[in-house]
Amino acid sequence: MTVLDRIKNAAPRGARDQVRELLVRYGEKTAAQRPLPDFLVIGTKRGGTTSLWRYLIQHPLVPRLFPAWNTKTSHYFEENWARGEAWYRSHFPTRRQRAALERRHGGPSKAGEAAPLYMFHPLVAGRVADLMPQARIVVLLRNPVERAYSHWKERRGEGVEPLGFAEALAAEDSRTAGERERLIAEPGYFSEAFDWYSYRARGRYLEHLEPWLERFPREQLFVEASETLYREPAETYARILRFIGLPEHDLGSYDVFNDRPSKGMDPQVRAELTAYYRPFTAALEERLGRRFGWE
Incomplete structure (x- = not known):
């Protein structure tokens, strides 16, 4: 456990928030010494990004975000864009810290x-390409039928989804109407x-x-x-x-984190979604020149 972890665990919530804010300010003040990240895992939601991130930070040459109790993302490119580049850099280690790791x-x-929202947000690809054109981009894509149901189960579990799955699918267009357009029109806007x-x-x-795909060469994806x-x-x-440029590292065991099995989906809803996604998956497979085998 790091010193920062011990501070977090020992302090009351209000004090923890104050400590974290001080550390964020320190990070911003030292932003010029903090290189931008080398890679991003951009999705998909409910597609294993949490498990992959946990695997990655067990590699001795992959530092955690700063402050150390941040989870897997800064949410900079979608939710915190208005905070600016220095704020984003504050989440990553300094050159000196990275050199120490390497030694x-x-x-x-x-x-x-x-x-996982980075792939879905309409402005993020352009923002990342402008700021970090050399970044390596990792994408995990799950069977879209299973992904949708797992997404709904997560929202139900978090208490923000009062509707059943079929009802939530039917309400999706009205709930999200105009939000994508507003995200594009108002760069500082964030849509829950x-x-x-x-x-x-x-x-x-x-x-x-x-x-x-339009902004990054295939060898970076x-x-x-x-x-x-x-x-x-x-x-x-x-x-x-190997893709990121790291030496081999065997974890020994590979647990699945944040898992929400998709058992219990209504067969009619499953059949409808399977038919709905079929042409979209076919187009994806043709574009990438590979099969996913989701059917």
């Missing part, structure tokens, strides 16, 4: 974050509805991946099925490490 472990350090209730829309993967990560975690993790 200790004998390899290149690679910093990053995992934010666009994030929370986009069950069906998020599974139209090519629509959201295309801006990244790693796209894999979430099911492959679940089925072959060690092999998939090793390939992602």
Whole structure:
């Protein structure tokens, strides 16, 4: 446990918030000494990004975000864009800290974050390309039917979704109407509805991946099925490490984090979603030149 973790655990919530704010300010003041991240995991939501992030930060050359009790993302490119680049840099280690890691472990350090809304937000690809054109982009794509149901179960569990799954799908268009357009028109705007209730829309993967494909060369994009990560975690993790530019590191065990199994979906709803996504998946597979095997 780090000193920062001990402070967090020992202090009351109000004091923790104050300490964290002081550390954020310190990070901003030292932003010029903090390189931008090397990689981003951009999605998809409910597609294994939490598990992958946990695997990545167990690598000795992947530092956690700063302050140390941040989870997997700063939410800069979608929710905190107005805070500016110095605020974003404040979340990553200094050159001196990275050099110390490299001396200790004998390899290149690679910093990053995992934010599943990044792929879905209409402005993020352009923002990342402008600020970090050399970044390596990791994408996990899950069977869109299973992803939608898992997304709904998460919202139900968090107490922000009063509707059943079929009803939530039917209400999605009205709940999110105009939100994408407003995000584009107002760069500082953040939409909870666009994030929370986009069950069906998020599974139209090519629509959201295309801006990244247009802005980044294919060698900077790693796209894999979430099911492959679940089925072959060690092999998939090793390939992602090579893609990012990190030396091999065997974790020994690869637990699944933040799992919400999709058992219990109404068969009629499943059949409708399967038919709905079929042409979108076909277009994705043609664009990428590979099969996902979700059917």
